[in-house]
Amino acid sequence: MSATGKSGKAAAETAHRGSLLALYRTMALIREVELALSRLFANGEVPGFIHLSLGQEAIAAGVASALAPQDSLATTHRGHGHVLARGIDVDGFFKEIMGRAGGLCKGRGGSMHVADLSLGILGANGIVGAGIPIAMGSAIAHATRKTGGVAVAFFGDGAMAEGVLHETLNMAALWKLPLLLVCENNGWSEFSPTSRQFAAKLEALAGAFGIAYAKVDGNDAPAVSDAAREAAAELRAGRGPFVLECITHRVRGHYEGDPQKYRDADELQALESKDPLARMRGTLGKAGVPDADVQRIDDEIRARVESAIEVARADELPVFADAVGDVYTATGAEARQ
Numbered sequence: 001m002s003a004t005g006k007s008g009k010a011a012a013e014t015a016h017r018g019s020l021l022a023l024y025r026t027m028a029l030i031r032e033v034e035l036a037l038s039r040l041f042a043n044g045e046v047p048g049f050i051h052l053s054l055g056q057e058a059i060a061a062g063v064a065s066a067l068a069p070q071d072s073l074a075t076t077h078r079g080h081g082h083v084l085a086r087g088i089d090v091d092g093f094f095k096e097i098m099g100r101a102g103g104l105c106k107g108r109g110g111s112m113h114v115a116d117l118s119l120g121i122l123g124a125n126g127i128v129g130a131g132i133p134i135a136m137g138s139a140i141a142h143a144t145r146k147t148g149g150v151a152v153a154f155f156g157d158g159a160m161a162e163g164v165l166h167e168t169l170n171m172a173a174l175w176k177l178p179l180l181l182v183c184e185n186n187g188w189s190e191f192s193p194t195s196r197q198f199a200a201k202l203e204a205l206a207g208a209f210g211i212a213y214a215k216v217d218g219n220d221a222p223a224v225s226d227a228a229r230e231a232a233a234e235l236r237a238g239r240g241p242f243v244l245e246c247i248t249h250r251v252r253g254h255y256e257g258d259p260q261k262y263r264d265a266d267e268l269q270a271l272e273s274k275d276p277l278a279r280m281r282g283t284l285g286k287a288g289v290p291d292a293d294v295q296r297i298d299d300e301i302r303a304r305v306e307s308a309i310e311v312a313r314a315d316e317l318p319v320f321a322d323a324v325g326d327v328y329t330a331t332g333a334e335a336r337q
Contacts (some may be wrong), residue, residue: 005275007091009098011033011287016190016234016286017284017288017289019065019091019222019225020155020222020280020283020284020287020289021047021282021289021293022065023058023062023065023221023222023298024221024277024280024281024284024294025042025057025181025267025297025301026057026060026061026064026085026278027057027060027061027221027276027277027280028066028297028298028301029084029090029304029305030057030060030080030081030085030282031054031057031059031120031277032298032301032302033084033090033093033094034052034053034054034078034080035054035083035133036305036306036309037050037052037080037097038052038054038086040097040309045084045098045313046097046098046111046125047098047099047101047110048110048111048112049111049112050097050111051077051078051080051111051112052078052080053078053079053080053274054199054251055219055248055249055251055274055276056078056081056127056184056186056218056249056250056274056276057184057221057276057277058219058220058221058224058225058279058280059081059182059184059218059246059248060081060082060084060085060216061081061085061086061224061225062221062223062225062227062246063082063152063154063180063182063220063224063225063226063228063244064082064085064086064087065085065121065225065228065229066225066228066231067086067150067152067232068148068149068150068232068330069120070120070136070142070147070148070149070279071120071149071150071151071152072120072121072122072138072142072149072152073086073120073121073122073135073151073152073153073154074122074123074131074132074134074135074138074151074152074153074154075114075121075123075124075125075130075131075154076124076125076131076154076155076158076159076216077111077112077125077126078144078184078282079112079114079124079154080093080111082121082154083088083114083119083121083124086119086120086121087119088104088114088116088119088121089104089116090305090308091303091307091308091311091312092104092116093114093308094308094311094312095107095311095312095315096110096114096136096311097110097111097114097312098107098312098313099166099317099318100312100315100316100317100318101316101317101318101319102108102315103315104116106212106322106325106326107317108292108318108323109123109124111124111126112124112126113125113126114313118127120138120149121135122135122138126260127157128155128156128158128159128162129162129164129165130153130164131153131154131155132153132155132159132165132168132181133167134153135151135152135153135179136151136153136168136171136172136177136211137180137197138151139151139172139177139178139179140175140177140243142177142178143175143176143177143178144285148236150178150179150180150232150235150236150322151177151178151179151180152179152180152181152182153168153179153180153181153182153184154182154184155181155182155184156184156185156196157182157183157184157185157186157187157194157198157204158194159183159197159204160194160202161198162182164204165181166205169181169205169206169208169209169211169243170183170209172209172211172240172241173209173210173211173240173241176233176238176239176240176241176242177210177240177241178231178238179235179241179242180228180231180235180241180242180244181241181242181243181244182216182228182244182246183202183243183244183245183246184248184257185202185218185245185246185247185248185313186248186249186250187249187250187331188316192276196223202243202245203215203243203245203249206243206311210237210240210260210330211241211242211243212231212234212240212241212242212243213243213244213245214227214230214231214243214244214245215244215246215247216245216247217245217246217247218246218247218276219247219274219275219276220276220279221246221276221279221280221282221283221336222296222318224246227244228244231244234329248296249274281294301310
């Protein structure tokens with residue numbers, strides 16, 4: 001091999017390791033944040049309920065790696081990983097989840113309504129499937145304004161039985177919208193196996209509307225990233241919507257504190273062997289990334305998350321009198337002030 005060929009190969013390998021490390025960094029951030037939130041919730045520092053995405057980090061990291069600045073996304077009640085992967089401010093995120101005035105939504109939205117329009121994050125949603133038509137609306141805006149952007153709708157397999165998904169598939173196909181529908185198929189619809197909730201297969205449903213479809217191992221971050229990039233390229237080329245089904249596993253219950261008595265003990269014990277972060281560490285090792293580099297990332301992220309928690313704890317609590325702020329449109333003399 002010529003010197004030029006060798007240098008080119010070395011550069012490609014370096015770039016490959018860099019992309020793998022970027023995926024791992026995102027996954028590690030999501031994992032550390034979710035573990036921290038679990039502790040904070042147990043200590044009574046997080047109001048309301050939270051739904052953790054532990055075990056599903058590879059999907060958020062992989063899909064986000066394929067997105068451009070002009071793109072948008074709508075997420076679910078289990079959406080922390082998606083917004084973190086998109087690059088949401090960690091300090092503002094913790095303030096929001098912990099109900100502080102300086103939160104991204106002034107502490108009013110909490111876990112299930114995190115949003116940041118500056119990053120194209122249209123918000124999480126506590127209603128199953130409700131983010132899907134919101135993302136479609138954003139896809140219509142991208143198409144109308146010719147932004148070159150795509151809209152992503154994350155949803156769980158529990159939403160496959162929701163009529164709004166079927167309606168969205170129909171409209172997106174008719175109008176050839178740049179809409180990427182990402183199904184995080186973890187096998188559960190709240191407390192029931194998805195097979196008891198939905199009689200069809202997502203691939204067949206997409207096919208009924210003539211929509212492109214791909215299935216990927218949702219615990220393999222590079223595979224998710226590759227599939228998402230291919231889908232995004234199709235969308236940007238104007239070929240219509242795309243359905244990406246990511247097979248994964250839900251480590252925690254439907255909500256934090258769920259005793260999961262409906263799950264088989266053997267299934268729960270087997271989850272550790274399917275850990276996407278452990279799998280990614282193995283991939284990094286095979287790519288020649290030193291363990292010390294991986295440990296450095298883990299240490300940096302742990303320190304970053306602990307700092308964000310302390311910043312959130314020090315922030316002020318919202319003033320109750322401001323609770324109706326930004327809710328009603330001012331009228332009359334108030335509007336003229």
